[in-house]
Amino acid sequence: MVRPEVERFGEADTDSVFDLAGINDPLAEIPDDLVVDAGKVFSDTRIFDVLDALDRELVALDVVKRRVREVASLLLIDRLRRTLNLESQQPTLHMSFTGNPGTGKTTVAMKMGQILWKLGFVRKGHIVVASRDDLVGQYVGHTAPKTREVLKRAMGGVLFIDEAYNMYRLDNERDYGQETVEMLLQVMENERQDLVVIMAGYKDKMERFFGDVPGISSRIAHHLDFPDYSLDELMAIARLMLATQRYRFGQDAEQAFREYMELRKSQPNFANGRSVRNALERLRMRQAIRLFEAANRGRKLTKGDLVTIEADDILQSRVFEGGVFDN
Numbered sequence: 001m002v003r004p005e006v007e008r009f010g011e012a013d014t015d016s017v018f019d020l021a022g023i024n025d026p027l028a029e030i031p032d033d034l035v036v037d038a039g040k041v042f043s044d045t046r047i048f049d050v051l052d053a054l055d056r057e058l059v060a061l062d063v064v065k066r067r068v069r070e071v072a073s074l075l076l077i078d079r080l081r082r083t084l085n086l087e088s089q090q091p092t093l094h095m096s097f098t099g100n101p102g103t104g105k106t107t108v109a110m111k112m113g114q115i116l117w118k119l120g121f122v123r124k125g126h127i128v129v130a131s132r133d134d135l136v137g138q139y140v141g142h143t144a145p146k147t148r149e150v151l152k153r154a155m156g157g158v159l160f161i162d163e164a165y166n167m168y169r170l171d172n173e174r175d176y177g178q179e180t181v182e183m184l185l186q187v188m189e190n191e192r193q194d195l196v197v198i199m200a201g202y203k204d205k206m207e208r209f210f211g212d213v214p215g216i217s218s219r220i221a222h223h224l225d226f227p228d229y230s231l232d233e234l235m236a237i238a239r240l241m242l243a244t245q246r247y248r249f250g251q252d253a254e255q256a257f258r259e260y261m262e263l264r265k266s267q268p269n270f271a272n273g274r275s276v277r278n279a280l281e282r283l284r285m286r287q288a289i290r291l292f293e294a295a296n297r298g299r300k301l302t303k304g305d306l307v308t309i310e311a312d313d314i315l316q317s318r319v320f321e322g323g324v325f326d327n
Contacts, residue, residue: 034084036080036083036084037083038076038080041076041079041080045076045079045118045119046118047076047115047118050111050114050115050118051065051068051069051072051115053111054068054108054111057107058107058108059229059233059236059237059240059273060229060230060233060236061103061104061226061227063225064104064108064224064225064226067222067224068111068112068115068224071093071112071115071222072115072119074091075115075116075119075121076119078091078119079119079120090193091221092219093116093121093192093196093221093222094188094192094196094197094219094220094222095196095197095198095199095220095221095222095223095224096198096199096200096206096210096222096223096224097109097198097199097200097224097226098200098201098202098203098206098207098223098224098225098226099200099202099203099225099227100226100228100271100272101271101272102271102272102273102274102275102276103227103228103229103272103273104226104273105200106129106160106162108224108226109127109158109160109198109200110127112158112196113125113127113157113158113196116157116158116196121196122156122157122158122194122195123155123156123157123194124157125156125157125158126156126157126158127157127158127159127160128150128153128154128157128158128159128160129160129162130150130154130159130160130161130162131162131166132163132166132167132177134146134150135147135150135161135167135180136167136175136176136177136179136180137176138176139176140176142176143176143179144179144183147179147180147183147184148183151183151184151187151195155191155194155195156194156195157195157196158195158196158197158198159195159196159198160198160200161197161198161199161200162200162201163201163202163205164199164200164201164206164209165201165205165206165208167180167181167184168180168181168209168213170212181213181216184197185215185216185219188219197219199216199220203225228272229273231261231262231265234261234272234273234276235254235258237273237276238257238261238280239254241276241277242280242309245280245284246307247284247307247309248307248308248309249308249309250308250309250310250311251310251311252311253308253310253314255311256314256315257279257283257309257314259320260279260314260317260319260320261275261276261279263320264279264319267319279317282317283309283314286313286316287308287309287310287313290310290312290313
């Protein structure tokens with residue numbers, strides 16, 4: 001694992017060492033028993049609304065949620081300190097999200113943007129999602145304008161770079177991604193008070209990226225690893241998605257879907273929650289075809305018909321036919 005770069009006291013340049021001689025202690029001017037109205041700050045920012053929504057919208061991922069709350073705690077306390085004019089250095093908030101597809105990285109990034117905005121660490125709190133295609137050009141002079149435009153749109157919010165390691169291909173000396181990385185490093189340092197960068201991707205590739213590109217690791221303060229979902233968690237996600245869309249499993253349908261997911265997990269291109277969502281979209285299509293044909297034969301449809309996914313809607317999947325990938 002690539003360790004973040006650390007600068008320790010005594011190893012820095014002499015001109016960066018603080019000289020405390022002759023500086024008055026600012027803490028002496030503020031009584032220690034001065035009460036801070038934390039409740040008002042919590043109420044004004046409504047930060048717990050975001051955290052509660054994260055709990056509702058994301059199944060499991062307890063470790064990730066705990067890390068998000070830790071970051072939120074740091075920012076809340078920093079805001080309380082500001083109410084007493086206790087100056088502190090702007091915390092470095094750039095992050096790395098690692099994990100397989102469909103584990104909730106983009107969802108958490110959106111919530112993080114809301115947290116940062118509510119606590120006053122970014123001006124807007126919006127999220128701009130970008131990949132190599134958005135940042136890197138295909139010919140000389142094309143990369144800088146593309147990167148600059150993405151950074152401009154992201155200012156005041158969060159820039160989420162998916163599969164960040166694709167920005168720069170070390171095996172190609174003529175790769176234009178180096179220009180993007182250099183611009184990004186500069187902005188991450190000089191504009192960190194107005195932009196939070198979240199880099200995401202597979203864990204092993206992200207670690208190699210941090211090790212191969214000098215300066216990236218030292219600018220990332222928070223690393224969140226998103227584990228794959230278990231079968232039980234995938235089923236909980238499916239029930240939540242169905243309930244949100246006003247559907248439900250019929251008799252034997254939930255067991256059929258569990259068997260489907262168990263098979264699908266072992267196939268190529270499995271994407272956790274995203275694969276659950278895609279599977280449910282196909283189930284809705286099969287249900288719609290089944291009900292359309294029934295109505296065309298003169299059958300009266302009921303509310304129960306319209307909201308129920310039957311086992312047969314699931315068992316028609318090609319996944320049950322020799323394990324063929326169900327597109």
